[in-house]
Amino acid sequence: MPASRSSWRSAIRLQQQVEADVKRLKGNATFTTGWRTTRTGNGDANWFLALNGFQYRVTGSTVGSGADKKTEYWVQVYKRYNWGTDSEGRDDVYWPRKSLPAIHVRQADWARLNTVGLARDYDTSGSAFFGG
Amino acid sequence: MGAVRPMVRVLVGLCVAGAILAGCSLTEQPNPDPRAYPGSAPDVTLEKALNDNGIKLPEDAGGVRFAVEIGADESFDLTFDTECGTVPQFLKESSIKGSLESSVLLPSLVETAGREHDWKLESYPGARGIEDDRLGSVNRSVIIAKAGGTSCKVFVSALR
Numbered sequence: 617m618p619a620s621r622s623s624w625r626s627a628i629r630l631q632q633q634v635e636a637d638v639k640r641l642k643g644n645a646t647f648t649t650g651w652r653t654t655r656t657g658n659g660d661a662n663w664f665l666a667l668n669g670f671q672y673r674v675t676g677s678t679v680g681s682g683a684d685k686k687t688e689y690w691v692q693v694y695k696r697y698n699w700g701t702d703s704e705g706r707d708d709v710y711w712p713r714k715s716l717p718a719i720h721v722r723q724a725d726w727a728r729l730n731t732v733g734l735a736r737d738y739d740t741s742g743s744a745f746f747g748g
Numbered sequence: 749m750g751a752v753r754p755m756v757r758v759l760v761g762l763c764v765a766g767a768i769l770a771g772c773s774l775t776e777q778p779n780p781d782p783r784a785y786p787g788s789a790p791d792v793t794l795e796k797a798l799n800d801n802g803i804k805l806p807e808d809a810g811g812v813r814f815a816v817e818i819g820a821d822e823s824f825d826l827t828f829d830t831e832c833g834t835v836p837q838f839l840k841e842s843s844i845k846g847s848l849e850s851s852v853l854l855p856s857l858v859e860t861a862g863r864e865h866d867w868k869l870e871s872y873p874g875a876r877g878i879e880d881d882r883l884g885s886v887n888r889s890v891i892i893a894k895a896g897g898t899s900c901k902v903f904v905s906a907l908r
Contacts, residue, residue, distance in 0.1 A: 632863060633856055640852045652856040653880055653887055655907065657864055658787065658817045668819035669887070669907035672856075697820055704885055706908070707792075707818060 626656040626663040630672065634691050637674050642687040648675040651694075667740060670695035676747075688747025695740040699730035785815040785825070785865055792816040797824045801906040802883045804841040806834040815865065824906045825861040832900040835892055839878075846878035848892055855879040855889035861905040869893070869903065 633654050641647040651671045656663040676689025700706050702724040709726055710717040729735035779788040797816050798805060801824045805812070809828040817823045830838065839848075854869065855877040862869040869875065872893030881888045886908040895901045 629860060629863070633860055636859065637853060637856070649853060649856075652853075653889065653907065654856045654860045655821070655823055656819075657860070658819060664817070664819035666820055668817075669821040669823065669857075707822060 626660045629657055629659070630654065630693070634672070634674055638676065638687065638689060642676070643678060646677045649673055666697070667695055670740065686747060688745070690743055690745050692743040693741065696737065697740070698737045699735055700727050702727055783812050783814060785813060787817070788815040789818050800824070801886050801888065801908065802843055803904060803906070804838065806830045806838050808834060813865070821907045825865060826904040827865070827867060828902050829895060830900055830902060832894065832898050835900055835902070838902065839890070843883055844878060844881045844888065844890060846881040848876040848878055850874070850876050854891055855905070857889040857905040857907065858891045858903050862903065867903055872901070
């Protein structure tokens with residue numbers, strides 16, 4: 617996935633959320649946000665279509681003392697994408713738009729791609745350490 | 749021959765007009781509802797989004813704004829003003845099971861939406877929130893903030 621300006625906007629969105637969380641929690645000897653939900657937003661089509669909503673967790677600690685005191689933390693992200701079911705109530709897929717679609721894929725057909733093995737559910741996960 | 753040229757001009761003119769119209773129709777149209785934020789999915793009405801996400805607006809809701817984005821998931825952001833006394837009824841009628849909590853951390857889904865829509869959530873120090881309340885396959889988060897007097901601001905963000 618090439619890093620375009622818009623993909624950086626999606627990354628910055630998570631960075632801002634993480635920084636807001638750390639700002640509220642730092643100072644504790646150890647801390648965790650627990651798993652929380654956020655999203656990439658539609659600034660970048662790749663991130664938006666592949667991920668959008670996902671879970672993240674920040675766990676950290678305060679190390680050192682006096683002038684050397686600092687906060688270190690891990691950020692973990694997780695998302696399981698599934699192709700859905702017909703009864704789930706998701707919208708059909710239209711391109712370029714619903715009112716004048718060149719392509720219209722019914723949700724039942726979309727879900728069937730997974731049922732017959734042509735599309736697979738997938739997991740996205742990753743982690744990064746800040747500090748040290 | 750003299751009669752053919754005007755006909756050609758008319759046909760060329762029609763082709764050009766047709767091409768312009770076709771080009772215009774392929775560009776993304778805004779959501780026609782003035783309450784929709786720019787970039788909200790053009791074909792999803794507020795009523796449909798409320799229904800899809802199990803949200804019931806209070807009768808006195810004012811200042812309603814919303815946005816729907818459709819990607820790997822469909823997200824729905826909503827804000828409105830209401831009398832604080834109607835909030836418990838709003839939560840009940842929207843089948844929100846979680847309880848409002850004052851916490852160091854506010855619901856991250858709503859905070860993310862707030863940065864997109866300039867909700868200025870940091871200006872409500874007494875805000876209370878509900879993180880990740882689930883209704884079937886819909887994941888919803890709520891923030892309630894006092895907005896002066898008996899008025900409250902409600903911020904909702906949902907994914908499904």
